[in-house]
Amino acid sequence: MSIFLSNEIIVFLLIELILIVLMAISQVNIVTIVRYWDFNATTPLQYALEKKNYLINTILYFTVSCKVILFLFFIQSLNALSGIVPGAMCSAGVVGANHYGNALLLLKLLLIFGFGLWLIINKLDLGFITFPYLKRKYLLFTLLFAGVLGEFVLEILYFSNIPLTVPVFCCSVVFQAPKLPFGYTQTLLVLFFYTIFGAILVLNHMKQTMASFTCNLLFLFIAYYAVTYFFGLYIYEMPNHKCPYCMLQKEYYYIGYLIWGSLFLGIFFGIMPFLIERITQKSYDYLLRYSSVCHIITALICSFYVVRYYLMTGVFL
Amino acid sequence: MRSKNFVEYAILLLFKDKNDHLFSFLIFSFIVFILSSTLFISDSLQEDLLNSIKSQPEIVVENTRAGRAYAMHDGFIYDISKITGVSNVEGIVDGYHYFAQKRLWFHIIGDATLAKDEMIIGQGVKNAMAELYYNEEFHFFTEERMIRLKINKIAPKSTTIISNDAVYLHPNTARAVLGMEMDEYSKLYVSVPNPNEVGNVSLKIVEIYPSAKATTKEDAISAVRHLYYYKGGIFMILYVIALVSFFILLKNQISLVYGEKKKEIAILRSLGFCIKDIIALKFIQNTVVSVSAYLLGVAMAYIYVFMFNAPYLRNIFLGSELENSISFTPVIDINLLFLIFLFGVVPFLAFVILPAWKIAISDMSEAVKS
Amino acid sequence: MSKIVITNLNKLYNPNKPNAFYALKNINLSIEEAEVVILKGVSGSGKSTLLSLIGGLAKPSSGEILVNGQNIAKLPDIMSSGYRHKEIGFIFQSFNLLEGLSVYQNILAPLSLTSLSKEAINEKVSRAMSLANIEHKQHQTVGSLSGGERQRCAIARAVVMEPEIILADEPTANLDKENSLMFIDILKKFKALHKTVIIATHDTLFDDQNCIDRYVHMRDGEFVE
Numbered sequence: 001m002s003i004f005l006s007n008e009i010i011v012f013l014l015i016e017l018i019l020i021v022l023m024a025i026s027q028v029n030i031v032t033i034v035r036y037w038d039f040n041a042t043t044p045l046q047y048a049l050e051k052k053n054y055l056i057n058t059i060l061y062f063t064v065s066c067k068v069i070l071f072l073f074f075i076q077s078l079n080a081l082s083g084i085v086p087g088a089m090c091s092a093g094v095v096g097a098n099h100y101g102n103a104l105l106l107l108k109l110l111l112i113f114g115f116g117l118w119l120i121i122n123k124l125d126l127g128f129i130t131f132p133y134l135k136r137k138y139l140l141f142t143l144l145f146a147g148v149l150g151e152f153v154l155e156i157l158y159f160s161n162i163p164l165t166v167p168v169f170c171c172s173v174v175f176q177a178p179k180l181p182f183g184y185t186q187t188l189l190v191l192f193f194y195t196i197f198g199a200i201l202v203l204n205h206m207k208q209t210m211a212s213f214t215c216n217l218l219f220l221f222i223a224y225y226a227v228t229y230f231f232g233l234y235i236y237e238m239p240n241h242k243c244p245y246c247m248l249q250k251e252y253y254y255i256g257y258l259i260w261g262s263l264f265l266g267i268f269f270g271i272m273p274f275l276i277e278r279i280t281q282k283s284y285d286y287l288l289r290y291s292s293v294c295h296i297i298t299a300l301i302c303s304f305y306v307v308r309y310y311l312m313t314g315v316f317l
Numbered sequence: 318m319r320s321k322n323f324v325e326y327a328i329l330l331l332f333k334d335k336n337d338h339l340f341s342f343l344i345f346s347f348i349v350f351i352l353s354s355t356l357f358i359s360d361s362l363q364e365d366l367l368n369s370i371k372s373q374p375e376i377v378v379e380n381t382r383a384g385r386a387y388a389m390h391d392g393f394i395y396d397i398s399k400i401t402g403v404s405n406v407e408g409i410v411d412g413y414h415y416f417a418q419k420r421l422w423f424h425i426i427g428d429a430t431l432a433k434d435e436m437i438i439g440q441g442v443k444n445a446m447a448e449l450y451y452n453e454e455f456h457f458f459t460e461e462r463m464i465r466l467k468i469n470k471i472a473p474k475s476t477t478i479i480s481n482d483a484v485y486l487h488p489n490t491a492r493a494v495l496g497m498e499m500d501e502y503s504k505l506y507v508s509v510p511n512p513n514e515v516g517n518v519s520l521k522i523v524e525i526y527p528s529a530k531a532t533t534k535e536d537a538i539s540a541v542r543h544l545y546y547y548k549g550g551i552f553m554i555l556y557v558i559a560l561v562s563f564f565i566l567l568k569n570q571i572s573l574v575y576g577e578k579k580k581e582i583a584i585l586r587s588l589g590f591c592i593k594d595i596i597a598l599k600f601i602q603n604t605v606v607s608v609s610a611y612l613l614g615v616a617m618a619y620i621y622v623f624m625f626n627a628p629y630l631r632n633i634f635l636g637s638e639l640e641n642s643i644s645f646t647p648v649i650d651i652n653l654l655f656l657i658f659l660f661g662v663v664p665f666l667a668f669v670i671l672p673a674w675k676i677a678i679s680d681m682s683e684a685v686k687s
Numbered sequence: 688m689s690k691i692v693i694t695n696l697n698k699l700y701n702p703n704k705p706n707a708f709y710a711l712k713n714i715n716l717s718i719e720e721a722e723v724v725i726l727k728g729v730s731g732s733g734k735s736t737l738l739s740l741i742g743g744l745a746k747p748s749s750g751e752i753l754v755n756g757q758n759i760a761k762l763p764d765i766m767s768s769g770y771r772h773k774e775i776g777f778i779f780q781s782f783n784l785l786e787g788l789s790v791y792q793n794i795l796a797p798l799s800l801t802s803l804s805k806e807a808i809n810e811k812v813s814r815a816m817s818l819a820n821i822e823h824k825q826h827q828t829v830g831s832l833s834g835g836e837r838q839r840c841a842i843a844r845a846v847v848m849e850p851e852i853i854l855a856d857e858p859t860a861n862l863d864k865e866n867s868l869m870f871i872d873i874l875k876k877f878k879a880l881h882k883t884v885i886i887a888t889h890d891t892l893f894d895d896q897n898c899i900d901r902y903v904h905m906r907d908g909e910f911v912e
Contacts, residue, residue, distance in 0.1 A: 007356070011660045014557060018667045025671075044702070047746060050763060051678040054592045058670055066663060073659065076652060084542050126765065322808070326799030333787040584783045587744055588797045588844070589772020591765050682745035685783055686735065 006084070008077035009159060015070060016152055019063050023145050026056045030138045039130050053131075057122065060141070064115040071108055075248060085162060091245035100158035107151050113268055114144045117275055124280060136279050186230050193226040197299050200270060204288040209274040212288060216270035219295075223263055227302065231259075234305040239317045259301055266294030323594070327601040330581075338602070341567055342610045348563060349614025349661050350621070352556050356653055357622040361645040366541045370534060374407070374506035375515050377537075378522055379530045388501040393526065397507060400521050402514040408502035410488045412495040414457060419445050425495055427488035434490070437470045441481040457494045464494055507531075556660070564668050582676050583684030592677045599673035600666065607665040611658060623647045690852070690883050691718040691741065696750035698736055698908075710736040712908045714750070720851075721881040723874070725893050728905035734887035735780075735856050737905070741885065742775050742854050743767045754852070772800060776845030780857040782837045784829045784844075790816070791825040794844045811847055818876055819843035820869070835866030842873060853877055855886045867892055874898055 029052045037049055078091035085094050095101035118140055125133040196219050203212040228244045235247050235255065247256030269291035276284040310316060331338065378397065380389045389408070398406045410427030423442055431437065436455070438446070446455055446468070457464040472483065492499060507522070509515050519531035582595055590598070621627055623645055696714040701707045711733045718724055726734040739745045741752060743759055752760045759770055771777075784793050794815055798808050816822040821839040824832060829840060838858065845853060859867040871892070877884050878898045886893065893899060904911045 007656060010557070011656055015659060015663055018664055022667060022670065051592065054596065054678065054764070055671075055674045057593070058596050058674060062667065062670060069659070073655070080652065084539065126763075131763070320800075320802035322799045322801060322803070326795065329788070329792060330785075333785070580783075581785060584785065585796065586768070587742075587771065587777055587779075587783070589768050589800060589848075591768030593765065594768070594800065680745075682739045685744065685779055686781075 006081065008073075008080055012070065012073065012077060013155070015066060016155065019066055020148060020152060022059045022063060023148060026059045027142065027145050029056060030141060034135055034138055037134060053134075056141070057126075060115070060118065060122070064112075064119060067108075067112055067115060071112060074108070075245065079245070079249070081162070085164065090243060090249070092243045094162065095245070097163060098158065098161040100154055100161065104151070104154050104158050107147070107154060109264065111144065111147050111151060113271070114140070114147065116268055117272060118144060120272060120276060120284070121279060124276075124282070124284075133280055140279070189222070189226050190230055192222050193230075194299070196222055197295060200295055201292050204270065204292045207285045207288060209277055209283075209285055209288070212291070213271045213274035216267045216291070219270075220267050223298070227259060227263075231302040231305060233317045234309045237309060255301065259298055262294040262297040262301075266291050266298060269294065323597070324601055327598045328605060330598070331602040331605060338606050342606050344563060345607060345610040345661065345665065346614040346617070348556070348559060349611050349657060350617045352660065353615045353618035353657055354622050354627060356657065357618055357648070358627055358645060360650060360653060361622070361648045363541060364648045365646060367538060370537045370541065373534060373537070375509040375512075375534050376507040376519050376522070377532045378505040378507060379503070379532075380526065381528050381530060386503070387528075388497055388503060389505060389529075390498075390502070391500050393502070393505060393529075396525055397505065397522055400518055400525075402509050402511060402518050403507055404510050405508040407506040407508075409504040409506060410491040410495070410497065410501075411503040412491070412497070414484070414494055416445065417458070418449055421445055422482070424483045425491050426483055426485050427491040428485045429488055431485060431487045433487045434466060435469050435487065436466045436490075437472055437485040438468060439472045439481045439483040442484055443468070443471050459494060459496055461496075464490070466490070560661075560664060564664070567665075567668060568672070578676060579679055580684050582679065583681035586677075586681040587685050592674075595677035596670075596673045599669060599676070603666060603669045603673075604662075607662045611662055614661075615654065615657065619647075619649075689717045690720040690722070690755065691716070692751075692753040693717070693741075694751040694753075696737075696740065696752065697748045698733075698740065698745070699748040702748070709908050711740070711747070714908075714910065716903070716910070718883060718885065720883055721878075722900045723878055723884040723898055724886070724901045724903060725899055726885065726887040726903050726905055727889060727893075728887075729889055731907075732905040733908035734905050736908075738854050738856050738885065738887050741852075742777050743771045744777075772797060773848060774850050774852055776848070776850040776853045778838070778841050778845050778853070778855040778858055780860050782841040782861075784837060784840060786830055787828065789826050789828050790821055790832070790840045790843075793829055793840055794847050796844065797848045811849075812843075815843040815847040818846060819873060834861055835863070835869060838862060838866065838870070839873075842870075851883060853882050853884045855884070855888075857888055857890075858886060859888065859890045859892060871896060871898075 033049050033052055033056075036045060038046060075091060078094045081094050082090050085097060095105065118137065121133055121137050121140065125131055125137055196215055200212060200215050200219060203215060224244070229242050232242055232244065232247060233239060235252055236243075244260075245256070246252065247259065248254060249256075269287040273283070273285045273287050276282070306316075378389070378393070380387045380393070391408075394406045394408055397403060410425075412425050413422045414425050415421075416423055428437075438455075446452070452468070454465055454467045457466065466486070472485070486494065489499065491497075492501065495503075497503070507518065509518050515533050515535070519533050522531045523529060585595065585598075586592075626645060693714055693716040696711055696716075697709065698711040699707060699709050714737065726737065728734050736745070740747050740760075741754075743762070747760050750760065751758050754770070754774065759767060762770065785796065791812060794812050795808070798811060801808075803811075813822070816825060819839040819842040821836060821843055824836055824840075829837060832840065838861075858870055862870065867890070874884065874886075874896075875898050894902075
């Protein structure tokens with residue numbers, strides 16, 4: 001029996017396929033638009049191209065909304081799949097079932113960031129009569145489309161390599177210390193977390209877009225490890241339950257969505273201003289404010305659990 | 318973005334043309350209805366089975382000879398109870414009796430709490446027996462003799478999925494009916510308190526008795542899950558096909574209405590609606606249609622499955638030849654509803670994008686003059 | 688500065704095809720604010736096309752149309768729609784009402800693009816209806832209205848956003864004498880409100896009316912004296 005017969009996977013792949021078809025239609029149109037675009041012309045062709053713009057716009061808005069929903073659905077489906085994948089007790093086991101799992105998650109996240117960037121540039125482009133960023137915007141789209149195709153291939157590879165008869169590792173093996181990267185200890189990790197967090201706040205305040213961009217990217221990885229290997233322990237109140245996915249479940253009041261959500265949003269708002277500046281030569285740094293707010297939320301929630309545990313038990317894990 | 322006024326106006330225009338959308342609304346509702354019913358039934362059965370497995374012992378041992386089920390004797394119980402980690406071994410009598418007149422198999426289950434001549438039967442068994450006028454008592458015909466037993470009780474409705482074709486007897490009576498010796502057992506229930514040791518114990522059992530099968534609870538749960546995934550998946554594929562055909566129909570529908578609609582859209586454009594507004598308008602209207610069709614389909618499915626017990630559809634899932642008088646226990650899973658939503662509404666809206674755009678960009682100056 | 692300045696306007700239909708023809712040839716026109724202008728000419732003289740171009744319903748083949756100093760000929764869709772929405776009130780020859788909706792709901796259409804409160808919307812619609820004298824029919828579906836009533840509904844819809852420019856294409860072509868005179872009355876109200884009005888018509892009723900500032904004659908896509 002194949003994993004492709006599971007309800008969730010069929011729906012998931014179906015929607016992905018539909019989105020790919022829509023994006024392919026856009027891509028074909030984009031090629032025409034970029035070739036023949038001449039804003040100053042008053043020919044019927046030019047007017048037709050301007051109208052095609054709107055089709056691509058609509059398709060992209062729709063695609064982005066679906067991609068975000070699919071990302072959440074993907075995470076939830078992994079949890080449902082853990083019922084038929086032997087040895088997996090939650091999403092962590094399913095993700096770690098083969099080496100495509102984590103790469104896939106990272107790619108999905110980066111693609112969503114990419115789409116977000118596209119939407120912002122599009123909004124700016126439409127605000128001017130002359131569509132100044134058109135060609136750059138569509139180059140970005142083509143890159144995103146290539147990314148989406150790659151994502152689909154990766155998904156097929158990932159799903160077809162999930163073993164249904166041989167047990168996989170569950171989180172207690174996958175996230176075992178001392179397998180922390182670079183041999184960091186917990187204290188060092190937490191130190192890094194707060195240091196970079198502070199650095200980001202300062203840089204955002206000073207509107208240093210490039211530095212903020214770099215720090216935010218770094219923070220993506222540091223925070224992932226910090227939440228999984230340290231803060232998570234205080235959420236689960238267990239010294240060995242190192243799992244980034246369990247906190248998304250009902251038992252922990254879905255707090256995971258808030259933590260990961262504000263973290264990813266904060267990083268998104270942190271890296272966007274730099275990229276926008278590179279593409280449009282316009283400054284867009286008011287997003288940095290949102291970045292700071294989101295990161296503060298993340299840090300507060302994480303610290304809250306640590307403090308709460310200490311107040312309840314008088315010790316640290 | 319779009320203000321409340323815009324959304325309200327979009328819905329106003331929708332109701333003005335409600336007949337145009339009625340067709341897609343009803344067909345889509347129907348598709349959601351069938352899909353939801355299937356998934357509700359599947360989930361409900363799965364829940365019931367899983368619950369019944371959870372109350373089972375950790376390991377169930379069955380013996381085989383030449384690949385067929387074969388009885389076990391006391392020696393088995395003794396050997397297995399000596400394995401470390403095993404707290405208790407219970408021997409069970411369990412088998413099938415052929416009711417020749419109706420060409421049906423009854424599932425005979427030994428129950429030590431019953432007295433020697435007591436018999437409890439399931440609903441389906443009762444119906445089958447009643448057809449041959451066995452209302453008060455029943456005659457079991459074995460190789461050696463006929464055993465007469467009074468029908469005492471009918472198994473309660475909530476256990477029907479297991480008990481429908483079951484006959485509960487005292488173990489010795491059961492042995493007599495099944496033609497087994499007095500010290501023979503069909504199955505052994507092995508209790509292993511420590512869940513970590515279950516795997517080891519089952520391996521050891523098979524070491525001692527190579528022809529035996531030791532099924533752990535996890536295996537059983539997994540098997541049920543696999544079965545239901547399989548069944549669900551086949552249906553999903555069928556639905557993809559149904560959905561595709563539906564959308565082909567939808568496309569034809571949209572092109573039918575095209576001509577009249579063009580004038581209306583041109584009028585709106587001349588009043589200041591930009592292309593994005595028209596696309597948004599169409600999207601809002603279709604979202605209302607698809608979401609309400611989804612809600613209707615799901616609600617009807619709920620009533621159909623959990624209040625009327627899904628006549629006709631349930632036979633696909635419950636393959637027993639006995640008359641099924643099952644009632645499905647309501648199991649509603651948010652993930653499931655979301656799945657159906659994704660499956661239906663998202664493709665519906667995706668298909669609307671191109672027609673909506675096409676109609677939004679059509680030239681208005683000609684249309685408003687006609 | 689003039690309200691509307693048109694320079695070297697050309698509209699060519701079916702370009703690069705054997706049946707190509709110029710609907711408008713080298714039009715130059717300047718209209719002041721609060722001026723009431725009549726475009727006179729037989730059918731096919733290009734007056735409807737000129738109106739469409741001024742109203743932003745179509746794009747010219749070449750030339751400039753400056754309205755309040757901005758060239759509306761080359762605006763992308765979002766902006767030209769915004770222009771049509773706020774600056775222009777168009778009254779069509781065939782009224783172009785939304786069948787199946789009431790008078791009130793038809794007049795509501797342009798307001799659905801705004802984020803005004805219910806009370807503000809109500810007030811605007813009422814004012815438009817009283818100017819066009821159609822208040823007493825507000826809840827009737829437009830299908831059951833007479834020709835004159837339909838036109839007054841169209842007028843109310845055209846003025847509800849209080850645009851500065853009103854364009855009317857053959858407004859009296861489908862009306863009887865009585866209703867046509869009612870239209871002239873409403874035209875006088877426009878004049879009193881300092882609207883810039885351009886009417887394309889070949890109805891002789893508009894000759895010798897005091898409220899009209901200028902007559903422009905057109906033939907075969909060009910102005911004639």
